[in-house]
Amino acid sequence: MQPCTIELLQSFEPLSGVPTDQLQWLLDVGTCHEFTVGENIYEIGDTFTATNFLLYGKFNVCIQQGKQINEIGISEPGTISGYLPYSRGTSSIVRVTCVQDAIVLSVSIEDIKKATHLYFELTEALVHTMITRVRFATTRQQQYEKMFALGKLSAGLAHELNNPAAAIGRNASSLSELLKNIPKIFKQTAGLKLDNAQMEIFQERLHEIIDREQVEELSMLEKSSLEDELTDWLMDHQIDDYTFAEILVDYGFTIADLDYLAEIPPDYALVPVFKWLSYHLTTSKIVKEIAEASSRISELVGAVKNFSHMDRGGDKQYINIHTGLESTLTMLNYKIKKASIEVVRDFATDLPLAKALAGELNQVWTNIIDNAIDAMATNGKGTLTINTKKERNSVVVTITDNGPGIPEEISSMIFDPFFTTKEIGKGTGLGLDVVMRIIDQHHGSVKLKSEPGNTSFIVCIPINEK
Incomplete structure (x- = not known):
């Protein structure tokens, strides 16, 4: 083991002005310990039992963030760690691992507390070290706190943005498929030769149903039951669009509403007219959902702007x-x-x-x-x-x-x-x-x-x- 000397302690910047008799006292009450590569002098959460003076060697200093252990610095000869007088820090918030064979002078807490009553210059030097350590640690930890908080907010925000963005993508794809069939639907309805009066009445009744105020929101069981009823009605009238019933329920249609609309077109035109109605309501619903999703994205962007x-x-x-x-x-x-x-x-x-x-x-x-x-x-x-x-x-x-x-x-x-x-x-x-x-x-x-x-x-x- 290499010698622990007063000259070595005087090379510590905080101890350079401490009288030699006080440094000799440190050597007398302290104990030198050897550390080999891979050994920990502190584990995260360890309670401080001594003040440690790093005489030779190097230690790696790491902090835990989430599930990761990240390096924040290297302790070299001249570093004072562990317990310091008047500090509130009683345990280690870092892991300190030897990366170059080291010698550490350890002085027990009890002896350091005695020094605060016996040696002014030594106490002053250790308190100055404590203040410097707190400033450094606070600055680094504040940076980690901000990044830690930003990471949590970013993860949540990414999820919140992903939902409406995915909805827009899905609906845009569905809308594209619907638009491909528009010429076909137009050809079918145009060939029916319905008079303008009939079409105007149909449009009026349709908007009367769509625009009315919903009395109350249906439960999942009530929706399922109504979908079955509407599906039966559509099948009875040779309308084989099985997704149509779900759209009708979303818009608040009832059996009475379908009967009300079915009174207008002649029997031969009923299926094409209701096929057009299915496309019209589906397209309107998709456009509405795209508008709501884009509005949600705008709301989130606005929240970020207001937040920052x-x-x-x-x-x-x-x-x-x-x-x-x-x-x-x-x-x-x-x-x-x-x-x-x-x-x-x-x-x-x-x-x-x-x-x-x-x-x-x-x-x-x-x-x-x-x-x-x-x-x-x-x-x-x-x-x-x-x-x-x-x-x-x-x-x-x-x-x-x-x-x-x-x-x-x-x-x-x-x-x-x-x-x-x-x-x-x-x-x-x-x-x-x-x-x-x-x-x-x-x-x-x-x-x-x-x-x-x-x-x-x-x-x-x-x-x-x-």
Whole structure:
């Protein structure tokens, strides 16, 4: 084993100004350990038991994101890791693996705590290291938090966009097939030589049926029963289009409606006229579905634009809080539906505009709502309630879920950086820290109230900074 010397410790940048007697004390109370390639000095979740000074060798530093372990850096000689005085970090959020045979000087937590009472310069150096480490880790973790959140939103948004896009593709193909048969249908109906009066009456009755208000939506069983009845009617009248009945049910047709229309054309024209009717209604339905799907895509694109506020500057503006909440719900809609969560909007109708950074506030809503969805996942379903109101000179948004709740013993720590109740790899522990920083930036407040089955985050945003 290579020697552990005062000169070696003085090569550590934070320790360069520490008196030699204090460095000698470190050597006296510390223990040198050898690590070979492949050995871990920390595993994710390990509790810190010592402060470690890397004297020789190198370590690979990795973090877990989802199901993957990703490298974020290399520790080289001169690195101080593990427990540091006055730090809230008590366990490792990274995996540290030896990639070049190493020697580490380990000083127990108990001895480091003694040093805080005995040696000012050494304590100052270690605290400075702690601050530097927190700044670096926070910056890196915030980047991962944003990418982690973006990945989840992107996955849900891709699914939401895929559904209407696929519907447009299917309907466009169906419409193309229908249009190929239009000349044939036109030839059949044109050869019937029906007078204009008959056609006008038929058109009037048809629009009378289509345009009337639907009394109530039919259940699946009622629809199936009505389809059977309409199919029987069509077969009795030698109309062998078996998909026609489904279209008729969608438009609210009854047996009485078919009898009403069948009174107009002569018997020899009934089949061609109803064949034309089938094509007309099918084409209209497809066009309607394409319009609805394209409208859904436009809605999602608009939600993305509102969510990110791509067309706005970086200054605070008076914004509608409800717009941001709705955009966030749209972005998270896939996850909400997948978790069988009902969303209850209890929005104040007279809520004033608030001066804020819209994009930043959307991060707040995303983090809180996403956490609520994850919390309710244990139930298999849930209810998310969003309440808004004006309270004195502030807008108050309360987001409530009926998940298992947050235990009282950890409720005071949930806004701390890196604190998370989620499994390793499923959360960075920075979501609520981001929430707190953004709300502080707006001179507002965020509070937690939680009990089993009822957890609320109350966000208060001043209407005007002044």
